[in-house]
Amino acid sequence: MAAHRVARRHPHPRIALVGIVAAVATMTGCYSGQPVDQLLTGDEELLAVLREQYPQARDRVALAVIDGAGERTAFVSADASTGFGLGSATRALTGLLLADAVERGEVSLEDPVGAYLDLGDAPAGALSLGDLATHHSGLPQSPLGPGAYEPDVAADAGPVDRGGIDALLARVAVLDLVPELEYNPSDFDAALIGQSLAAATGVRFADLLAERVLAPAGMEHAVVVESGDLVPDGLAQGHDRRGERAAARGTGAYAPAVGVTVTIDDGVALARAVLEGPFAHSAALEPIARTRWPQVEIGYFWEQLTSDGGDVVYVVGSAEGFTGAVLADQRAGRAAVLLSNGEEAWPWSRLRPLLQLLGE
Template structure:
């Protein structure tokens, strides 16, 4: 499958482990141990037992899940959200690039209303732009085929240090400086070819906000979250949600939440719960999610079809549709099998050494290899 929400940052985990070990050796400090779920269990006991079996070989302080089919669903969690506090399916955490799936739905909704078209360009939205960026279409941004690099220049420069310290490489991003940055940033690859880009998705969400005349968090709330009934999902909340999980990196060290005004549409500072994401997954399974056009594959890669923020693939003779997210301190996956009506959402407030451990859990709970 193609690179997924912030996965490329996780691919450096081996290098980070070496660097971290070197720092600890020089300072004489002991290496933290990867977090493991405690015996705490909440929610449906049958689903919790299935969840514990599905995560037996995976690290993380806890895992929460909502799962079901056309007849309904249930939820459960194992492990802790913070010291002395059990994780539940209602515990808020960051969702990383699952946000890209929401931004894709927002784009599809705007297209359905006739407010933009897939061929609308950034130059149409920002008339002062010139050069290749001005001719970049919203669909190119939505399908990661714009040729833009994964990160803005500021975030790329900060990434080596913030990856080692589990900091926030996006904290300088604003809609204005991201657009200026992208205007002179060399393309990473040919336009039309898949190349995963957080920068591209930030520009997409910000362009929708500019064209529609409302801040991105407000647009997302009114057009996607409220119709879904996902009241616990918030973009750029201030203050951060009460009762949120403590985020841990792959080695158990605390991780800083990723927040920025510019990169919110790509997945910084967006919070939700397994229960709320279950509502999203259930709507995807039913096919009645707002902006359902976003689910349709537009670009084919060797591993999966790429829609507007959503992936699709054939597994065990069934088409699965979903999206994953990760920061250094969280992992999140939302997957559905429309033909059977089955759906699942998995969250974990811990970064992983694997690229998408919550996707592995989701597929196991769906009975897919």
């Protein structure tokens, strides 16, 4: 697969955590003594949240809260240059890209995915782009089952690549749909949409995303890691759901679902683009379908939580050893961004403290 990078490589040296306790006093923020090799810096209120939520020595986390023109940040064993995978929250970017393509008349939500991708007579070929974008496809939860990718490799074996478009289509072609699931988040959904958009426009997904979403949002350090040689310098070591180190991978044809890495500045740029920037009126943010929760509806991968305090649009997801979340309350002009180097079995659990921060 051809290499692609959204922005130039910017070396981000890893922070050496052992033996720097004496230097902590020179940094903004404070040092947490438990565990002894964990370094916390930034806004005290945000650090209180991080201390409770991320107590492990392996944790590396970046948190930002935006309020109007101001913003606050806090870090666990990280800083503004540290890279994180967005995990399956990458689909938020693919949703914005889909909305743009619909507005341009390049695709329609009613179009079957089989009109763009060669799925033969597979059941998935009849799914509409709207089915996929709202997680109503009936496809399995995740492509991480046996045979989905190449065999597992050790975390220190160096970056490897996932399968390309042919492997993705071969995998999807043998899957049975489960309509009874109704709303069911699946990485296949965003992967198929991203590759459909590439086929419809004749432009590679990574290039299309860079031109139409990453650049307008100002996500200068975002990288579409389609191949292992694009794993950025300064990327935090990811950890799987068992807490073990996860190998860095090129995400191949699954890049529209799980393949973008960012810094906290990129996350803030995305949140501001949704709050008041070029994507504030994107159709991706407008709910068009229900989820399994009565207070939550979904647009193009972006969900909306309605409560007495107002509406918050958000996306949260875990994959490839990372968890990412972006929440925005457009009416209040507030947003929160969370990036961590741990893959969560239930990433939605991370939303509660972020919602509380937005409501304060």
